[in-house]
Amino acid sequence: MSQAKISSAKSYFMSGIGGSGMLPLALILRARGFEVAGSDRSLDQGRLGAKFEYLNAQGIALFPQDGSGIVSAEQILVRSAAVEDTVGDVVTAKAVGARDMKRPELLAELFNAAKVRIGVAGTSGKSTTTAMIAWMLHRAGRDPTVMNGAVMKNFVTPDALFASALVGNGDAFVSEVDESDGSIARYEPTIAVVNNIALDHKSMDELRALFAAFVGKSDVAVLNLDNEETAKLVMSAKVRTRTFSLRSGLADLHCAAIRLKPAGVTFDVLEKDTRQSASIDLDVPGEHNVSNALAALSAARAYGLSLKDAAEAIEGFCGTKRRLEVVGTAGGISLIDDFAHNPDKIAATLKTLHAFPGRLLIMFQPHGYGPLKLMRHEFVDCFVANMAEDDVLIMPDPVYFGGTVDRAVTSEHIAAGVRARGLQALAFAERAACGDKLIEFAEAGDRILIMGARDDTLSTFAAELLERLS
Secondary structure (H helix, E strand, O other): OOOOOOOOOOEEEEEOOOOOOOHHHHHHHHHOOOEEEEEOHHHHOOOOHHHHHHHHHOOOEEEOOOOOOOOOOOOEEEEOOOOOOOOHHHHHHHHHOOEEEEHHHHHHHHHHOOOEEEEEEOOOOHHHHHHHHHHHHHHOOOOOEEEOOOOEHHHOEOOEOOOOEEOOOOOEEEEEOOOOOOHHHHOOOOEEEEOOOOOOOOOHHHHHHHHHHHHHOOOEEEEEOOOHHHHHHHHHOOOEEEEEEOOOOOOOEEEEEEEEEOOEEEEEEEEOOOOOEEEEEEOOOOHHHHHHHHHHHHHHHHHOOOHHHHHHHHOOOOOEOOOOEEEEEEOOEEEEEEOOOOHHHHHHHHHHHHOOOOOEEEEEEOOOHHHHHHOHHHHHHHHHHHOOOOOEEEEEOOOOOOOOOOOOOOHHHHHHHHHOOOOEEEEEOOHHHHHHHHHHHOOOOOEEEEEEOOOOHHHHHHHHHHHHHO
16 A cells, blocks of 8 residues: 655644644654644633643744734644634635645544554544553554554653653554544554444444444454454454454453452453463553453554563553543542543443442533434433442533534433433533532542543543542
8 A cells, every 4th residue: 555645844733732632743743843833722711721831842832723823825724623614723724825634634644654554443442552552662662653642641751741642763653543523534554453333423334334444444453352343344354353352262362360450450361373371460440451452462463563572561551641540539539530421431431440349429521512412312321321329420511612513412411311210410510510519429438530521621620629628
């Protein structure tokens, strides 16, 4: 497959530069010597100061999101999905004749130009699996370039607090790829990883078509036999596959002797063809992270690492930010910050936490009115199936920072559905009221869980709650 050409432009303007998918792209471009500037609605609103200070320190100039940073047709505007046509940056780019790119277009250019392209897809687990692959290839001396939508804790330093990207000189480009906006169709992977397929942003028929096409363009597809939809891809795939499963010996990689711990998990991994095995001690908890590790190990094997080297390289992996991250403990109450935002992710988080004692006080902030409307009944079913009798669900309305959106379905619809089926659930319009209620309810032995995506202020909110508990 021929490698794509990267744009010859030397100057990029990133509108929405603080977003989880935009910031690592800006860092990769800057590290490769391009001139990079940007703007963000959060910057204009005075939020997330530390993130923008970090970008400034990398030599990235920041402007208001009013078009003032776009002055030449030689610039390329790259914008996140949240930046609409009416935003000043887009209007000005059109006026001066600058190219207007969506974020996935640029990422696909960079990804497709690499010699070895490892694309990590799936409804859940993309960021963690991507970070695991990054850590393994880094430790094995393969010096990868990595684009992740989450901060990879193993690469955080005082000078790189927002380490969601790596820029290496090796032949591999590792990236999570997104099906929610259909942009997965742009990528041409050498190794295609699909963790799972479940309802999230699109209908199941649309998702099946997108993932099948993604797998079909690869040289090797890494597929999860434990997920019904992904297992179907094994049967229809016309490319070489490497399968993984938590327990099925039919998979190329499966595991045994899973031993859960509050802050980690140990397990044995077995390879069918070679009959080799390895013991792994992970510093991230839950069976879902065992599955993520099997996906990452399978990708590393497809890339050429031995099972022994891959298993040794994954040791010491310490996770990604906001994935079951323990913020702290005060007065016998633990506070946990988590990115879970769709039913599959929420179920995995609740299942992991319920393996150990303690009531859960759950605050779930939906990541948008659109997903809330699409998955209204699935959210209710998920909480009902995975909450314990004494757990409490508290929800603010979805995150909203502007733009046009249908707000017909609110958090109260979810809370009411959960209450109707016999469990405790409340909804408030404002997040501050949710925080007050969590503090009011919390008792020694409880665990407060803050869940939600697309809003970096949730981590600040969690830290403030811990301070109040103290």
